[in-house]
Amino acid sequence: MNASTLAGLVGAGLVGLGLYGLIVNPQPLRKILAFNLIGSGVFLMFGIVARRGAAAGFPFDPVPQAMVITGIVVAFAASALSVALILRLYEETGTATLDSDPAAKPPDDGARDT
């Protein structure tokens, strides 16, 4: 088993764990952590791709590395936005959980728009 295969298995494992957490866990913070876990798994995939797609003279392909960096930035922004929303939700309601009312409808006095 070479490094690529090991990395691939680990990546697949991360994605699987992340999927489990994302689907099963009801708390948003854990969903964000799970999302980041999946992201790490995908970045590992990119790493393997970089290694395997190397041209003759280079030990690795730079393009997937660029993609990984972009992906990290995107994941970071996503996590930041989500955490901000969770914090705001906690400030407003004192709780931060999503599945309290899955068919959540705005209250009956009509959504007053600003």
Place this chain on the structure above:
Amino acid sequence: MTGALGPLLLAATLVLPLLLLTACLSARWHNEALALQWLAPIPAAAAAILAIAGGPFAFDAPALRLSLRLDLPGALLLAVASLLWIVVGAAVFASPGDRPNGRFAVSWLLTMAGSLGVFIAADLITFYLVYALVSIPAYELIVRDRDPSSKRAGAVYMAFAILGEALLLMAFALLAAGEPSGSLRIEDVVAALSTSPWRDGALALLIAGFGMKMALAPLNGWMPLTYTAAPIPAAAVLSGAAVKAGVIGLIRFLPFAAPLPSWGEALAVIGFVSAFYGVAIGITQQNPKTVLAYSSISQMGVIAAVIGMALASGDADATPQIAFAAANHVLVKGALFLAVGVAAATDFRRDRLTLILMVALALSLAGLPFTGGALAKFAVKDPLGDGLAAGLANASAAGSALLMLHFLARLVRTASRGVEAAAPGLTRLWPAIAIGALFTPWLLYLAVGDPRDAASIAKLWDGLWPIMIGAALALGLQRWGKSLPRIPEGDTVVAAEAAFNASLPISAVFESLDARLRRWPVAGLSLLAIALVLAAMAAYGG
């Protein structure tokens, strides 16, 4: 000169009502536009007369996807329809005191534009558009009084209208698909219809869709509800002019060039069943407007039967005769609806003329000699042939006589109770309208055949004996009528409404399914499942 005038008049037929509509909507011209509304069908009437006297002509505006064409059957119907709209429009809008509000006027103009346009549309898209115009804005005309019965009638009417539109849309898609060169002109798609692979589906959908409009049994439930609930002018134009959209649809879209025995006979059977069904249910009704509605169902059934017989024998020359029969019905039914209001305002003991005219008008639907109705019966003799169909037609004439005598009895009895009385101007003018309705068909018949053929003594007896039988049955009805069951107006609709209400809980099932699907774990698993299924499908190919 006539070369350019005809197409211009065709364009004006659609443009003038829409111009008046914009004038109605503006505050500045609102009152003038309402007062002049009844003039809007004049270009249509002129175009129709031009086409009857001369030959067909057409108008095309490819940029607007609009093509119009007026041939003889369309011209016959357009002439009487525009006449009806003018007369009833004058009755409704001419007197400043009792003028209806803006919404009624807007719907009036839209329905009028559609009703006139339906006879001149020449391609599928234009036809669908004007058919929607004649069906949908009429809702406002029906529910003008806003009481619960008119709202129910309006809802049922809309349901049938929208369903009919959907069936027609599918039919048009099949028609267009069967036309190899991609043309959407009606004459092209119909020419390709008999050899098209989708012929049977298209024919079924066309008959169902247009049959809904003509209230052929069993799709007739909306008509009694609508005409009872609608105010009299609206009922007059809807039963007179708007329903004929179904007739012109069958005339235009059925492929008469080649005989289709099975389809033609099926249509004839449906038609005759409607004809007798209308009589049977009509004699149990008490409200004169409801009786008139069932009479319309019966008359449209006869016309559908004639169309069916013409289709079965491949008789393409029968279409002007059929259109003539329908045109006669336009005039008579319109005048009869107005008569309901006039009767409420008339003292029959003093005004004998009105009474005589009402009797003549009512019996003309049964083929009273020397009236337009007799001409109509004569005109459709050829397509009906000599066999069973002709016998059934005579029997239905007797049934119509029975029904119309019942109508007259109810009219006189309920005249003072509850029905909205017509304005004095209309009451004074009504005899002229009735005479016009009785004898204008003689003028129109000149375009279809020789009136002298219809006026011989032999035809006199042909016209009289069904009426005598009907009169005898009517006497029987007077004696034993009380024991007839009370059938609610709208017969089949009542059952349909019950079925509809019973099916409403299905939507609750959808809502609980939605609640379940929107739980996060379920949605997450669905996402995963979809990814895997799509990957498998991509692999499988297909």
Place this chain on the structure above:
Amino acid sequence: MIETPPALAATAGGSLLVLAILLPCAGILLSFALGGRFAERIALGLTPIGLAIALAVSVLVWRSGAPVVTNIAGLPPPLGIALRADGISCVMLVTAALVIAGAALYARASFATPAGVSEARAPLAFWIMLQAIWAALTILFVGGDLFNLYVALELLTFAAVPLVCLAGKPETLVAALRYLLFALFGSVFCLLGAALLYGAYGTLDIVLLAERVRPQPAVWLAAGLMTAGLLAKTALFPLHLWLPPAHAGAPPAASAVLSGLVVKGSFFLTVRLWFSVLPALPGGAAEAALGTLGAAAILFGSVLALRQPRLKLLIAYSTLAQIGYLFLIFPLASGAHPWIADGWGGGIMQTLSHAFAKAAMFMAAGLLAESLGHDRIAEFAGAGRAMPATVFALGLGGLSLMGLPPSGGFAAKWMLLRASVAAGHWVWAVVMLAGGLLAAGYVYRILAPALSDGVVVLKSPPQRSREGVALALALVAVALGFAPQSFFDFLQIGRAAATAALP
């Protein structure tokens, strides 16, 4: 010197594409820098310029009959990134410019910075997010590289989510959080798919991939993952959990853009994926699966819309149903059959007409809610007389949703019906007709109370200009019904190149 193959060569006018992207990006930066009420002015000022650029690109594509291509920094793929504007890109650019312009004009009243303060949270956020959505959409419509498109998709999501919870109420925060998390779930699948494709072929450029794609496990898995991720962002049944509360809870101008444009962005990407990257995959089973989900969405969304007591939720569920119509493009326009032109034209026309009609309806619903203080449909009696122009705009939008002529919705439905009849796929025809009947039902549910007699007390009469914007967008939806055949030929520009890549 490597010769650039003709498919990848840049064409004249390519700088317009770069300009189209730079314009809203510059707007965002300027808005941040200048802040406050300048953000509104910048947004309003840039929309006409953006519209002009979109029209210029369309004229160029129309004249040359081929897509306008540019390679960033002159480097062609696989080294660089290409931007390509074909027929459908142009119409989507113009549509986006018009709807965003309309939303901006409509939102001036509700998101004006109050006098006396230099900057307020909600207005600043709104104007910046609006421009961000516009920038993201522009990249989505002209991008030529799958990773580029992924990043644009993320930008779209991040800009759309704050708009949902701009009012700050708890339910909207929950809706926004659910939207964000589910969209991220989808994104990560897209990224995984991109990784697999790059691993297989060494490039993510659309034209190069189209040439190289072969039926292989990596491609199948990538197609499934990316499509599922995009479906999550488009809220196709059964992945629609986030859409109704998000679109109904957002402010009306934002709902107009969310329903009209944002969901179309991920749909556009799905179309690009299946019609430009993957046409070499044989068979139509996956496309049929997408069509099936679309059909289920039509029926499901319409029935649920019928049950809603509140107007904004009804319109949101109606969006679910109309999105289903969009996905009928997959079975009806794929492969090499005589009817695919009809299917393609119908699907794109549905995208455009729904964008305008839904934006108009959300704006009209917003005006009703503001003036009446609530949006309970049962209590609308008499609203038609008090606010005729608003209800008329609602009605015109409904006309397009029902598919009655003359409207873009009818033109789309007619073409899709013709394609299904020609293909012999009766199931799509029946579903479309049933959807039309159900749509008539829920439009009737909205209009019948509004048009009935009653007296309604207006808290404040609606502004003429805002009614005008809603009416104008609804009229565009109706005018699309008169699109000539040359419009549908224009939509085909760039398609031939994609199908020519078939092995």
